[in-house]
Amino acid sequence: xxxxxxxxxxxxxxxxxxxxxxCDPISEHNRLYWYRQTLGQGPxxxxxxxxxxxxxxxxxxxxxxxxxxxxxxxxxxxxxxxxQGDSAMYLCASSRxxxxxxYEQYFGPGTRLTVT
Amino acid sequence: ELKVEQNPLFLSMQEGKNYTIYCNYSTTSDRLYWYRQDPGKSLxxxxxxLSNGAVKQEGRLMASLDTKARLSTLHITAAVHxxxxxxFCAVRSLWRLTFGEGTQLTVNP
Numbered sequence: 001x002x003x004x005x006x007x008x009x010x011x012x013x014x015x016x017x018x019x020x021x022x023c024d025p026i027s028e029h030n031r032l033y034w035y036r037q038t039l040g041q042g043p044x045x046x047x048x049x050x051x052x053x054x055x056x057x058x059x060x061x062x063x064x065x066x067x068x069x070x071x072x073x074x075x076x077x078x079x080x081x082x083x084q085g086d087s088a089m090y091l092c093a094s095s096r097x098x099x100x101x102x103y104e105q106y107f108g109p110g111t112r113l114t115v116t
Numbered sequence: 117e118l119k120v121e122q123n124p125l126f127l128s129m130q131e132g133k134n135y136t137i138y139c140n141y142s143t144t145s146d147r148l149y150w151y152r153q154d155p156g157k158s159l160x161x162x163x164x165x166l167s168n169g170a171v172k173q174e175g176r177l178m179a180s181l182d183t184k185a186r187l188s189t190l191h192i193t194a195a196v197h198x199x200x201x202x203x204f205c206a207v208r209s210l211w212r213l214t215f216g217e218g219t220q221l222t223v224n225p
Contacts, residue, residue: 031211033213040217045213104149105149105161106161107159110158
Protein backbone atom coordinates (compact mmCIF):
# COMPACT_ATOMS: atom_id res chain seq x y z
CA UNK A 1 0.00 0.00 0.00
CA UNK A 2 1.56 3.28 -1.07
CA UNK A 3 -1.03 5.66 0.38
CA UNK A 4 -0.66 8.14 3.21
CA UNK A 5 -0.27 6.40 6.55
CA UNK A 6 -0.84 7.77 10.05
CA UNK A 7 -0.01 6.45 13.49
CA UNK A 8 -1.51 5.84 15.90
CA UNK A 9 -5.02 5.43 14.56
CA UNK A 10 -6.59 6.08 17.94
CA UNK A 11 -5.26 7.86 20.99
CA UNK A 12 -6.95 8.34 24.34
CA UNK A 13 -5.21 10.66 26.75
CA UNK A 14 -5.91 12.53 29.92
CA UNK A 15 -6.23 16.28 29.96
CA UNK A 16 -2.87 17.93 30.41
CA UNK A 17 -0.83 15.17 28.79
CA UNK A 18 1.24 15.60 25.64
CA UNK A 19 0.57 13.57 22.51
CA UNK A 20 2.43 13.13 19.23
CA UNK A 21 1.09 11.86 15.94
CA UNK A 22 3.04 10.70 12.91
CA CYS A 23 2.24 10.97 9.21
CA ASP A 24 4.07 9.22 6.38
CA PRO A 25 3.12 10.78 3.03
CA ILE A 26 3.08 9.14 -0.37
CA SER A 27 6.75 8.76 -1.20
CA GLU A 28 7.02 11.07 -4.20
CA HIS A 29 4.87 13.83 -2.66
CA ASN A 30 6.79 16.86 -1.47
CA ARG A 31 3.81 18.69 0.04
CA LEU A 32 2.24 17.69 3.32
CA TYR A 33 -0.79 19.08 5.15
CA TRP A 34 -2.43 18.64 8.53
CA TYR A 35 -6.16 19.12 9.06
CA ARG A 36 -8.45 18.69 12.04
CA GLN A 37 -12.00 17.40 11.79
CA THR A 38 -14.56 17.51 14.56
CA LEU A 39 -17.76 15.52 14.53
CA GLY A 40 -20.25 16.67 11.91
CA GLN A 41 -17.89 19.22 10.38
CA GLY A 42 -15.60 19.41 7.41
CA PRO A 43 -11.84 19.25 7.92
CA UNK A 44 -10.11 22.50 8.93
CA UNK A 45 -6.63 23.35 7.75
CA UNK A 46 -3.89 23.44 10.38
CA UNK A 47 -0.53 23.64 8.62
CA UNK A 48 1.38 22.98 5.40
CA UNK A 49 4.90 21.84 4.55
CA UNK A 50 6.74 22.00 1.29
CA UNK A 51 9.63 19.60 1.72
CA UNK A 52 10.94 20.38 5.21
CA UNK A 53 9.78 24.00 5.29
CA UNK A 54 6.61 24.87 7.18
CA UNK A 55 5.11 27.52 4.90
CA UNK A 56 1.73 28.20 6.45
CA UNK A 57 0.09 27.82 9.84
CA UNK A 58 -3.57 28.39 10.59
CA UNK A 59 -4.59 30.57 13.50
CA UNK A 60 -6.22 27.37 14.77
CA UNK A 61 -2.72 26.12 15.53
CA UNK A 62 -2.23 27.52 19.01
CA UNK A 63 1.11 27.64 20.83
CA UNK A 64 0.37 24.21 22.26
CA UNK A 65 0.58 22.70 18.78
CA UNK A 66 3.80 22.13 16.92
CA UNK A 67 4.48 20.32 13.67
CA UNK A 68 7.73 19.23 12.10
CA UNK A 69 8.85 17.55 8.96
CA UNK A 70 12.53 16.75 9.32
CA UNK A 71 14.28 15.89 6.07
CA UNK A 72 11.10 16.48 4.15
CA UNK A 73 9.79 12.96 4.65
CA UNK A 74 7.48 12.00 7.53
CA UNK A 75 5.85 14.63 9.71
CA UNK A 76 4.90 14.80 13.37
CA UNK A 77 2.20 16.84 15.06
CA UNK A 78 2.57 17.37 18.79
CA UNK A 79 -0.07 18.73 21.11
CA UNK A 80 1.14 19.83 24.53
CA UNK A 81 -1.06 20.09 27.61
CA UNK A 82 -4.05 18.61 25.84
CA UNK A 83 -7.51 20.01 26.48
CA GLN A 84 -10.89 18.39 25.95
CA GLY A 85 -11.48 20.71 23.02
CA ASP A 86 -8.57 19.05 21.23
CA SER A 87 -10.63 15.88 20.81
CA ALA A 88 -10.99 15.43 17.06
CA MET A 89 -9.80 13.45 14.07
CA TYR A 90 -6.40 14.68 12.88
CA LEU A 91 -5.94 14.11 9.18
CA CYS A 92 -2.75 14.24 7.20
CA ALA A 93 -2.68 14.72 3.44
CA SER A 94 0.04 14.89 0.81
CA SER A 95 0.26 16.12 -2.74
CA ARG A 96 2.57 16.86 -5.64
CA UNK A 97 2.27 19.13 -8.61
CA UNK A 98 0.53 17.24 -11.38
CA UNK A 99 0.84 17.85 -15.10
CA UNK A 100 -2.43 19.76 -15.00
CA UNK A 101 -1.51 21.54 -11.78
CA UNK A 102 -4.24 19.76 -9.90
CA TYR A 103 -2.47 19.70 -6.55
CA GLU A 104 -4.79 16.89 -5.55
CA GLN A 105 -4.47 16.13 -1.87
CA TYR A 106 -4.59 12.50 -0.79
CA PHE A 107 -5.69 11.93 2.77
CA GLY A 108 -4.50 9.39 5.30
CA PRO A 109 -6.80 7.36 7.56
CA GLY A 110 -6.52 9.89 10.38
CA THR A 111 -5.71 9.74 14.08
CA ARG A 112 -8.71 9.99 16.35
CA LEU A 113 -7.80 11.78 19.58
CA THR A 114 -9.98 11.59 22.67
CA VAL A 115 -9.04 13.74 25.63
CA THR A 116 -10.70 12.69 28.89
CA GLU B 117 -11.97 34.85 4.42
CA LEU B 118 -13.04 32.09 2.08
CA LYS B 119 -16.36 30.49 2.98
CA VAL B 120 -17.77 27.33 1.44
CA GLU B 121 -21.41 26.41 1.82
CA GLN B 122 -23.07 23.19 0.86
CA ASN B 123 -26.72 22.36 0.61
CA PRO B 124 -28.52 20.39 1.55
CA LEU B 125 -26.66 19.26 4.67
CA PHE B 126 -28.80 16.15 4.95
CA LEU B 127 -30.31 14.25 2.06
CA SER B 128 -32.43 11.13 2.24
CA MET B 129 -33.38 9.66 -1.08
CA GLN B 130 -34.77 6.52 -2.57
CA GLU B 131 -32.81 4.18 -4.76
CA GLY B 132 -33.22 4.98 -8.41
CA LYS B 133 -33.86 8.69 -7.89
CA ASN B 134 -31.75 11.63 -9.06
CA TYR B 135 -30.58 14.53 -6.95
CA THR B 136 -28.09 17.39 -6.91
CA ILE B 137 -25.84 18.69 -4.13
CA TYR B 138 -24.79 22.34 -4.37
CA CYS B 139 -21.55 23.96 -3.30
CA ASN B 140 -21.18 27.75 -3.19
CA TYR B 141 -17.97 29.55 -2.33
CA SER B 142 -17.29 33.16 -1.53
CA THR B 143 -14.06 34.14 -3.31
CA THR B 144 -12.35 33.34 -6.57
CA SER B 145 -10.57 30.01 -6.78
CA ASP B 146 -9.21 27.92 -9.61
CA ARG B 147 -9.57 24.50 -8.02
CA LEU B 148 -12.58 22.74 -6.60
CA TYR B 149 -12.57 19.24 -5.15
CA TRP B 150 -15.21 16.75 -4.20
CA TYR B 151 -14.50 14.12 -1.55
CA ARG B 152 -16.47 11.23 -0.10
CA GLN B 153 -16.24 10.16 3.54
CA ASP B 154 -17.71 6.99 5.02
CA PRO B 155 -18.43 6.94 8.78
CA GLY B 156 -15.22 6.71 10.80
CA LYS B 157 -13.10 6.73 7.66
CA SER B 158 -10.88 9.21 5.91
CA LEU B 159 -11.59 11.20 2.77
CA UNK B 160 -11.67 9.65 -0.67
CA UNK B 161 -11.03 11.94 -3.61
CA UNK B 162 -13.81 11.90 -6.19
CA UNK B 163 -13.21 14.82 -8.55
CA UNK B 164 -10.83 17.69 -9.16
CA UNK B 165 -12.33 20.51 -11.22
CA LEU B 166 -9.80 22.88 -12.70
CA SER B 167 -11.59 25.36 -14.91
CA ASN B 168 -14.84 27.10 -15.63
CA GLY B 169 -17.31 24.78 -17.30
CA ALA B 170 -15.43 21.67 -16.24
CA VAL B 171 -17.57 18.57 -16.03
CA LYS B 172 -16.40 15.19 -14.79
CA GLN B 173 -18.32 11.94 -14.46
CA GLU B 174 -17.58 8.72 -12.66
CA GLY B 175 -20.30 6.10 -12.55
CA ARG B 176 -23.47 7.61 -11.12
CA LEU B 177 -21.78 10.83 -10.02
CA MET B 178 -21.20 13.90 -12.15
CA ALA B 179 -19.55 17.11 -10.96
CA SER B 180 -19.52 20.50 -12.65
CA LEU B 181 -17.98 23.88 -11.97
CA ASP B 182 -19.13 27.41 -12.78
CA THR B 183 -16.39 29.75 -11.58
CA LYS B 184 -18.32 32.88 -12.53
CA ALA B 185 -21.20 31.90 -10.29
CA ARG B 186 -18.78 30.37 -7.75
CA LEU B 187 -20.89 27.25 -7.80
CA SER B 188 -20.21 23.57 -8.16
CA THR B 189 -22.76 20.79 -8.33
CA LEU B 190 -22.55 17.08 -7.66
CA HIS B 191 -25.33 15.26 -9.47
CA ILE B 192 -26.38 11.78 -8.47
CA THR B 193 -28.10 9.66 -11.08
CA ALA B 194 -30.22 6.62 -10.19
CA ALA B 195 -28.92 6.44 -6.64
CA VAL B 196 -27.93 3.12 -5.09
CA HIS B 197 -27.40 2.26 -1.43
CA UNK B 198 -23.62 2.11 -1.87
CA UNK B 199 -23.58 5.86 -2.44
CA UNK B 200 -24.64 6.50 1.17
CA UNK B 201 -21.86 8.62 2.69
CA UNK B 202 -20.97 12.22 3.49
CA UNK B 203 -19.85 14.31 0.52
CA PHE B 204 -17.62 17.34 0.91
CA CYS B 205 -16.68 20.00 -1.54
CA ALA B 206 -13.45 21.89 -0.94
CA VAL B 207 -12.00 25.00 -2.52
CA ARG B 208 -8.29 25.67 -2.82
CA SER B 209 -6.77 28.97 -1.73
CA LEU B 210 -2.97 29.06 -1.98
CA TRP B 211 -2.08 25.69 -0.47
CA ARG B 212 -4.97 25.11 1.86
CA LEU B 213 -8.31 23.53 1.18
CA THR B 214 -11.39 25.06 2.75
CA PHE B 215 -14.16 22.51 3.13
CA GLY B 216 -17.90 22.84 3.24
CA GLU B 217 -19.85 21.33 6.12
CA GLY B 218 -20.62 18.23 4.13
CA THR B 219 -23.81 16.65 2.82
CA GLN B 220 -24.84 13.47 4.59
CA LEU B 221 -26.50 11.32 1.95
CA THR B 222 -28.64 8.32 2.83
CA VAL B 223 -30.00 6.18 0.02
CA ASN B 224 -32.93 4.05 1.09
CA PRO B 225 -33.97 0.85 -0.67
